[in-house]
């Protein structure tokens with residue numbers, strides 16, 4: 001019998017109702033993983049679960065705002081109840097809000113950090129004890145090329161993704177003894193629903209889109225490009241990696 005690259009590895013993926021998270025959920029399930037699809041969009045999240053089940057995979061949908069500790073705990077408990085343990089946590093949920101330090105509201109600064117960074121702290125906090133009990137695991141954080149270089153139109157987003165990269169390093173070192181590997185991904189620009197919503201906020205959208213296309217040496221990426229990187233980090237193929245920032249950006253930051 002053919003076994004997948006994540007056969008029977010129980011995976012939680014946050015922000016999995018659409019975009020990169022949804023594609024990753026389909027890829028992980030195809031590779032044999034039971035998947036908890038976590039999001040605040042039940043219609044889209046349940047659709048992803050239905051698709052996975054129709055393809056012969058295992059998945060549940062959990063409505064959970066990952067910025068709320070009590071909701072995260074419930075989601076983690078529901079996963080353990082359904083699948084028995086947790087082997088992989090992909091902290092993927094995120095947001096991007098346009099605005100310079102002058103134009104961005106204080107509320108949107110806080111919102112960016114709460115969704116992009118605090119959620120990773122909360123999900124990891126509730127998952128680590130279960131992984132430790134199970135003898136180890138893998139945590140993947142979704143960072144960005146925006147964590148490595150500056151973009152003028154969203155300083156809060158850039159700062160939050162920089163924080164994610166160093167959170168990754170700190171957690172990697174902190175959980176070696178627990179046999180939990182912690183890595184992050186730095187995707188380039190990927191046309192997803194978030195990408196389109198973000199671009200629509202820009203007064204000079206067409207100009208920005210054209211320059212991004214031009215400046216990524218391999219062009220813009222796909223959701224599958226990032227899902228495949230997450231698959232590698234989730235699997236034992238990356239067993240010698242922890243504390244890394246895996247750059248998957250079509251060469252953008254090589255310049």
Ligand SMILES: NC(=O)c1ccc[n+]([C@@H]2O[C@H](COP(=O)([O-])OP(=O)(O)OC[C@H]3O[C@@H](n4cnc5c(N)ncnc54)[C@H](O)[C@@H]3O)[C@@H](O)[C@H]2O)c1
Nearest residue numbers: 015018019020039065066093094144187189190192193194
């Ligand atoms: N698209 C890109 O170009 C790009 C580039 C680099 C990094 N990223 C990162 O990849 C991740 C996914 O991005 P995407 O483009 O697929 O976005 P997306 O908006 O298409 O999908 C993100 C999902 O996260 C969910 N979400 C948001 N806040 C949540 C919360 N509080 N609780 C639970 N779920 C929540 C949304 O409902 C949505 O379904 C984000 O962390 C983003 O910053 C994206």
